[in-house]
Amino acid sequence: MSYYALTPDTLRDYLAQDEALASRLGGTADTWHIREVSDGNLNLVFIVTGHLGAVCCKQALPHVRVAPTWPMPLERALFEARYMQRIAQAKTPHAVELYAFDNAMYLLVMEALLPHQVLRSQLIANKDIACFSAPIARYISHTAHASSWHTQRFETGSQILEEFSGNTALTRITVDLILSDPFRQSERNPTPEAELLPVIHAMQDDADLLRAVTHLQTRFLSARQALLHGDLHTGSIMLHDGDIRVIDGEFALMGPIGFDCGLYIANLILHACAAPSKADFIRNEIQIFWDTFTEEMQRLFDRPQGDAAQLLPEHEDKAFVSAFLQEIFQDTVGFCGLEIIRRTIGFAQIADYDLCETPEARLAARQAALSIGKALVLQHQHIASIAEILAIFSTD
C-alpha cells in the first residue's frame, strides 16, 4: 500500500482491516468514534475510541502541518517508532506503548492517553497539578541508564547511534531553530516586538555569547552520551491524576543528557516568565526535578558495568557519578538557556506567553526570559548548582 494522508473516514477503513487493532477497539468499525487532536506543528494525530478500548494514531505529513510549504521527510515517523521501541526496553512507566507501526503509511498506532492532557495546556489553564517533575526526572535517568556507555556494553550505544543518526531532518530543525537561528539573521525568525530589537541585535553581536553557543553546538553534535528524547518540552508530556507520560519522540538521537533536562527546565522557567505569580510553584518543580534526577542517577549509575566504567574501583563510584552529574548539569544550564531564548524570539514560540494580559506584560515577560536565557548560556560552564539557576531566575 502506498502512502496517503489519513482522514477520519480512511482511518476507520484502515483500522477495520487490521484484525489486532480492530479487536483492541471492539465492536464494528461504524461504532468507533474518531477525533482529530493534532495540535503540534508537524503531524496528524487522531484518537479512535471503540467500546473495548482506544488507540492514538499519529501520521507524518510530507510537510510541516502548520506550514504546508515547508517540506518534511516522512521518514521521521520511523525514528519515532524506533524511539518508542528503544524506550520500551528501559521499562519506565512514563512511556507510551506502541501497538503498531506502518512504515509505508508513516503511521504509528499507540496507546491512547485518556483523559490525559498536555502539561503545557494544564499549566496554562492553571490546573491543580504538582510534583509532575519527579517522574520526568526518573524518565530521563532510566532512558540514560538503558543507553549509556557507562552502564551498557558499548554495542548497545553503537546500535542506537546507527538507528538514529539518519534522523537528520528533525535534527536539522534542532540545529537551526534552537542552536543557531536566534543568534543570526534568519527568515524563519518572526518579527519581534520593536522594543526587543536592540536586545536581539546585542545578542547577535555578543562575542562571549556566541562563543558559549558554539560550545553548546559542539556538545550537542559531538557529546553522544545517551539516547535523548530530543524535544522534551511541556508540550511533549501528558498527565492525568499522577499518571505522567512522555509523547512525541520523533526528534530522538544520541546526545548530551543535559539537552533533555535543559529543555524541560527551560519550559518551566518560560511558564513562570509568562505567569510571574507562579514563580514559587515553578521553582519548586525545578528543585524537585533536579533532586530526583540526582538521586536516580546516583542509584542507577552505582557500580556501573558498561564498557566505559567497569574498571572503576568501588570506592570511586560516588565521585564518578558526581563528576558525571556535574558535566550533565553544565549542559543542562546551557541548553536550558538556548531553549528559553528560541521559544521567546525564534520560529516556534509557545502559548504560555498568551497568558500575558497586556502587550506590556508580554514584553516584560519576554525581556525577563531573554535575560535569564542569556545569563544561563553565558555562564553555563560556571553555574555549579540548581540553587544558582533558581537565584538567577528569581532576581529577574
Add this chain to the structure above:
Amino acid sequence: MSYYALTPDTLRDYLAQDEALASRLGGTADTWHIREVSDGNLNLVFIVTGHLGAVCCKQALPHVRVAPTWPMPLERALFEARYMQRIAQAKTPHAVELYAFDNAMYLLVMEALLPHQVLRSQLIANKDIACFSAPIARYISHTAHASSWHTQRFETGSQILEEFSGNTALTRITVDLILSDPFRQSERNPTPEAELLPVIHAMQDDADLLRAVTHLQTRFLSARQALLHGDLHTGSIMLHDGDIRVIDGEFALMGPIGFDCGLYIANLILHACAAPSKADFIRNEIQIFWDTFTEEMQRLFDRPQGDAAQLLPEHEDKAFVSAFLQEIFQDTVGFCGLEIIRRTIGFAQIADYDLCETPEARLAARQAALSIGKALVLQHQHIASIAEILAIFSTD
C-alpha cells in the same frame, strides 16, 4: 558468488574474470605474479603484478589470521571499504586508492604500494628515513576537517556515524585490548616477565590510574568528533622515498581525534624504548608531528563554517582553534599512554621489542615504556604541551 578464502590460484581466476582489474594488470592471467604478504594479525593480503600494473588484494577471514579459534565477522572488510571511500573525499595524497570492493567475498582490491615498506619494519631495520611524521599529521588533520561538526554540515558527520557505528567487531577489539585488558585480569593478556608482575598488579590496583582510564574510555565512546582511522600505528603506514601512505582502515569509527594522534605518537615512543639510542631522532619526529598537526589544524579550521561553529565571530577563530587543539591534545596524551601500555603487556605486542639484544635490555625497555605510559595516562588532563611529553620521555 558465495565467500571462499582466496589462495594465489583462486585469486588469479577471480581477477581474470574482472575485466577492469584484469586490464589494469595487463597481459594474460598466467603472466601475473602473485605473492602473499599478510603480516598483520587479521587478514589475507596478496600483491598481484602484471606487466602493466599491480594491485593489492586484501580479504577478510572469518577468524583472526594468527589465532584461528578467535572468530571475527567478515563484515569488517565493508568498513575498511567505506573508510577508503570516505577518505577519498578528504583528498589527502597519503591515502590508498580503492579500485574495487566485493562485499560477497569481503575482498578489497586497491592500489599496490610498491616498493613501499611498512614504517615499523623500516624503523626496526634502522633505514635512513626521516620527517615521515609531517605527512601523517596532515593526513589526520585533513580527514578530521572532512568529517568534523565544526567544518561540515552536521549531516556529513551523521552519515559517517551511521556508516561506521556497525563496526562493532573491531571496535570491541579496541575497547577490550587497548582500553581495558591491561588494567584487569584477562586470559588474553600474555604471561609477562616475572619482574613486571608487581608493576602490572600495582597498575591494576591504582585507583587514580583506573579513574583516568575510565575517563579515556568515556572519551573514546562518547566524544564523536570526527572520522578516525582507529589503528594508526607504525604498522599501518607504508613509505618509500618520501611517498607516505596510510593503510588498513578497518578499525574506522567516529571518535576523539586525539585517538589517532595518540596511537601514532605511542608507537614512536615504543620504538625509542626498544632502541634507546634513537631517542633524539624519535623526539624530533614527535615534535614535527605535533607542530605540523597544529599548523594544519589552524589553517583548516580557520573561519569554520560547519553547524557547530558558523556563528563564531571572526576574531574568535584563533582562540577557538587553540581550545580545540588543547582538547585534542589531552586525548592524545591519554590514548598515547594507553597504547604504550597495551603494546607492552597486552595481547598484541610489537616487533620493536625484538631489537633488544638481551632479556635484561628487553625488560628495561618494557619497564621504561610502562612508566612513561602510566605517567601519560595519569596526567593526560594536566600535561599542557608536547614539550612536557618529550620531557617525561627523556627522563626515563
